[in-house]
Amino acid sequence: MSVEFVNPEFEVIRNDNRCIACRVCERQCANEVHLFDPDRGIILSDESKCVNCQRCVSLCPTRALKIVKNECRLRENANWSDSTIKEIYKQANSGGVLLSSMGNPNPLPVYWDKILINASQVTNPSIDPLREPMETKVFLGKKPDKITRNEDGSLNCELLTQLELSMPVMFSAMSYGSISYNAHASLARASKELGIFYNTGEGGLHEDFYCYGENTIVQVASGRFGVYEDYLEAGAAVEIKMGQGAKPGIGGHLPGAKIVGDVSRTRMIPEGSDAISPAPHHDIYSIEDLRQLVFSLKEATEYKKPIIVKVAAVHNIAAIASGIARSGADIIAIDGFRGGTGAAPTRIRDNVGIPIELALASVDQRLRDEGIRNNVSLVVGGSIRSASDVVKAIALGADACYIATAAVLALGCHLCRTCQTGKCNWGIATQRPELVKRLNPDMGAERLVNLMTAWQHEIKELMGGMGINSIESLRGNRLMLRGIGLTEKELEILGISHAGE
Amino acid sequence: MKRVYVNEEWCLGCHLCEYNCAFANSGEIDMSKALKGKPVFPRVKIDGDEHINFAVSCRHCDDPICVKSCISGALSVNNGVIQIDHNKCVKCLTCILVCPYGAVSEGEHGIVQKCELCVENSCGEPACVKGCPNRAIVYEER
Structure with missing residues (x-):
């Protein structure tokens, strides 16, 4: 018709x-x-x-x-x-219901682009990263509140369990099923080479990738797919996924057509059955319930692995983060409304959630005000597009950033936003064998390593310009940021002054 | 010696290598001018089915049977590369018959052609390797 x-x-x-x-x-x-x-x-x-x-x-x-x-x-x-x-x-x-993929493409404000970074001139020296050492290493996890001494008076140097990153960027959660075996292989290999972490997403960990466990964050989401003892043991950290920036408040649905072969085995569900992640965790209705899961996972992993709680950036994020910081979690990951997805209802993706810049600033401030900032590390994601976004995020108070869209772009994604069809011509968001083999992980891993190496150089250059030689000295250093074209209220939430002030 | 090797696991069967080969050996500087509307005679050919593909080209054998069997002396080994002198080829096609890999073929005007690792053209390195989008064809020491 x-x-x-x-x-x-x-x-x-x-x-x-x-x-x-x-x-x-x-x-x-x-x-x-x-x-x-x-x-x-x-x-x-x-x-x-x-x-x-x-x-x-x-x-x-x-x-x-x-x-x-x-x-x-x-x-x-x-x-x-x-x-x-x-x-x-x-x-x-x-x-x-209309379905869409990848992040919100609408012309909503990108606060990163309205924040400018400082540089040293005359009265304080800038540092040349090519001539002087620069530290981009970060540790994620709960930090001690004070120095303690052992019985013999010596300093207690034992830190609680930490994740050590060579640079403040990790590959965020993308499940095996939503992306291909070769995409996962690329992320795993690159993480190992770079000394950072990638995240399994909620689809379990393919048996071939257990050898990359030291650089893997294993996720426990509402569907609990592929979660069992060895899986938790395999990862360097365990992430509880409460929400995702692209679709806050709703679950996930991987159609049965994609639950074939290894995907079915890895998810531990029958072939052809739909993988439905419920909107909530059915055992979590309060911070106390979350605390139970956090400690269940800590017990299961003998308190050797940090527990991350990932939430979407929503209106009340500061209060939510405050609750999580008191739940025993070691790291909070916040995903902004521009974060990507393999499939989400269009209306949710384009209209629910808040920008990560504002969420990060308000969470960091709230945790500092309450004196619990050291209880947790903050990881932010949801469209971190470049090294300057990373530097701005760190200066706003983040410990590290999660990137996924940038990572899949490095793998060849052209952002056509039709992942939900499963016919990705670049071999990333598909399970069709003839398409999956279009992504050669030798090339994929190399390109990811190139991208991160380039960003690390840029981060060092930007820090050097500010006269800062360690990423730790930049964290929460909002004096290094100025806003441009922002309202009083926006500046107040971001905790930064306007350019010229 | 560096040779062209095939990683069939990554071959997409896109046939780009064939066109890059034909273009590299055409002597033209524009691919459209070289190949548009004409029969194409590549020296590398994609073989396979819907499950697996791989590029077939001369292996540059250490003990090449094609060279031994050439009745006119057109085939010779130069620094490990098996080359053909088109002026000497008498089109007997014995080399095609004896090559165990099916890597020698009839080119334009019935004269035999084969991969010469792009040493005779201006490509610099094998054009099939340079243009492969998925590193399914590589040029390396093994």
């Missing part, structure tokens, strides 16, 4: 002078956009299937392809935008 037709979002432009009909585009497109016509010796395109992942554009040997926005728009309307109307059409056709 023609009323069901929705004008395609993109147009495939093929430069016929360049196209040699090698059929690489046809073979590489899992969405089956390109089709070779043997009679005419040319390649045809069905743009209605195109998701603009640019796989064909990247691999076309003669650069004959271009994917552009379809110019055929509905009549301009400032209230009813083209995408809003098309979403109505889609729902009128399907009757279903």
Whole structure:
């Protein structure tokens, strides 16, 4: 029925002078956009299937392809935008909840871009990281409140269990199932090489990756998939996932079609059954309940591993974090509203939660005010895009950052935001074997190591400019930040002065 | 000696190596000009089925049977690289018959062609390796 037709979002432009009909585009497109016509010796395109992942554009040997926005728009309307109307059409056709992937793409304020970093001039020396030592190492976990001495008067040097990171960045939770085996292999190998951590997400740990346990954070989420003694033992830390920035307040749903072979074995659920993570943990309805799970996990791991509690940044985040800091957790991870996902209801992703910058600032301040900041380390995620975002986050009070979108971009993701279809042409968000093998973990791990090494250099440069030679001296050092174009209220929450002040 | 090796686990069967090979040996500077609307004669060929693919090209054997069997002396070994002198080839195709890997083929005008590791063109390193998007073809010492 023609009323069901929705004008395609993109147009495939093929430069016929360049196209040699090698059929690489046809073979590489899992969405089956390109089709070779043997009679005419040319390649045809069905743009209605195109998701603009640019796989064909990247691999076309003669650069004959271009994917552009379809110019055929509905009549301009400032209230009813083209995408809003098309979403109505889609729902009128399907009757279903709209699904989206990756982070919120809407033009909401990015506070990182409204914060500027200080540098030393004249009265205090800057430091050249190429000539002088710079420390980017951080330790995550509960810190002692005071110096204590042993019975013989010597200093007690025993720290509680800590995670040691060579730089203040970790790869955040992405489950095996939502991403491919090769994506996990890349993250695991890179973490080991870099001396940082990656996170299993809620899908369990594939048996092949137990050897990377020292660089693995194992997650316990509401579905408890793949959780058993060896799993908890395998990781360097255990993360309790209470929420996710892209979809605060709701659970997860990995369709049965993706629960095949190793994914089923790793999740410990039957093949073909839907993996449904409930919205809440059914045994947690209060901070006291959370404390029980924290200590259950500590008991299970003999108090050798730090426990992380991950929450989404929501309105009351400061009070929530204060509760978590008193629950016995060693690390709080906060995920901002721009964080990515393999699939989330569009309305939730685009409208629920708050920016991580504001959440971080208010949580750090609240924990300091209450004198419990040293009880926990703070890890923030939800669209940390660059080394300068990391530096700003540390200066706002974070101990370390979680990155995932940046990591998958390094692996080849082109942010087409259609992970939920399971047809990722880059071999990342898919379980189809012919697509999974498109990501060679030798290359993936190398690119992740390159990215982190580059960021580490940049972090050192930025710190050096401020005359700071240790990341520990930057943490919570909000005097190094100034706001630009922000209101009094925003500056107050961020705890920073305006540029020029 | 460095040779071209195939990691079939990572071969996507995209056939880019074939086009990069044909282009590298075309002498042209523009791929479209070199290959558009013409039959393509690559010296590396993708073999396989829907489950596995791999690129087949000359192994540059230590004891090459093709060189031994060439009746016109067109095939020779130079620094370990098996090369063909197109002027000497008489199109008897014995080399194609004896090659155990199926790595020698008939090129344009029926003259035999084979991988010469791109030493005879301006590519510098094997074009198939350079253009492989997933490191399924590598050029290394083993």
